Amino acid sequence: MPYDPSAFPPFAVTVDLVVLTVRKHALCTLAVRRGEPPFQGRWALPGGFVRDGEDLGSAAARELVEETGLRAHGSEGADPGAHLEQLATYGDPGRDPRMRVVSVAHLALAPDLPAPTPGGDAHSASWAPVETFLGTQDSGGREEDQPAPLAFDHGQILADGVERARSKIEYSSLATAFCPPEFTVGELRRVYEAVWGVVLDPRNFHRKVTGTPGFLVPTGGTTTRQGGRPAQLFRAGGATLLNPPMLRPEV
Incomplete structure (x- = not known):
């Protein structure tokens, strides 16, 4: 039975990046402080909207270059050790207050990286230990630190990216x-x-x-x-x- 594509609501697609590196013997993630609404002033994962005519892998690789200067494996001028893979898709209808936005998150891993330079709508960018945003627990089950809440659903995306990295190094190189x-x-x-x-x-x-x-x-x-x-x-x-x-x- 034919259907009318215009009967379905439009939505935007973004790519969000969980960029992990090891700095000073700690697993760190790249975070940007948002300079514009929504969630102005909150920390978030780097990312952006997929451009017209751009596939998901190209969008993630572009954002990686813009946020870190790294070129992942398979791209022209790739950096040794820069790894990029698709992580998961996040599409809760209320995840972005502006409009319906589906995010295809990617995981990027690289050796110790220099201090980042913010771009786009980011007010500042920084490396932070993942526990800053995920929190830790002591032996009594209480939280030692109150984790800093990330914008959107980026806390869940970060947790999923960290678990992916922790799991994959068990059985891969x-x-x-x-x-x-x-x-x-x-x-x-x-x-x-x-x-x-x-x-x-x-x-x-x-x-x-x-x-x-x-x-x-x-x-x-x-x-x-x-x-x-x-x-x-x-x-x-x-x-x-x-x-x-x-x-x-x-x-």
């Missing part, structure tokens, strides 16, 4: 996206510790990552940038799946 092109096993271990929020046994971790075929490839070089004795440098190998996986310890 995604953790290396937080590292520079050449890194030590200790630096990689600190990525896992920052993302998971745990402390890992150095010897067991070294045995696991160096014993998994195709996970790490020695570069032949060493570094003393972490202090102490020279440590062997590695680069990410071609393996995309870890078998057996690196199971996340229970907290």
Whole structure:
């Protein structure tokens, strides 16, 4: 039975970015303080409306460049380690007070990034530990900190992005996206510790990552940038799946 497209209400599409990096041994997210209504003055995830004739991947890659200067894998002039993938779609009718807006969120991971420069309708931009917006709990189950509420439904989007990152580094090589092109096993271990929020046994971790075929490839070089004795440098190998996986310890 034919239908009339004009009978359906129009809506806009945006892309929102969960941009994660590890700074000072903490998992951090990029947040922008909104300079215009709605939610003027509130922190939000970076993002924007999809342009006419622009597909979702291109819109997310464009926003990533505008917000961080990073070019993700697969784009011209891609930066080593810059990873971008689609996260989920969010379409609650009331998520944006201006109009019906559906957001296709993306997750971006990259090594330690410099201080961001705000653009668009952002008043300021900053890196912040994810706990700033998600909150943490002590052993008694009480919140240690009152999380800063993000605009729109960005708190849920951030939580979903962080959980995606925490889950994927269990069974994939995604953790290396937080590292520079050449890194030590200790630096990689600190990525896992920052993302998971745990402390890992150095010897067991070294045995696991160096014993998994195709996970790490020695570069032949060493570094003393972490202090102490020279440590062997590695680069990410071609393996995309870890078998057996690196199971996340229970907290």
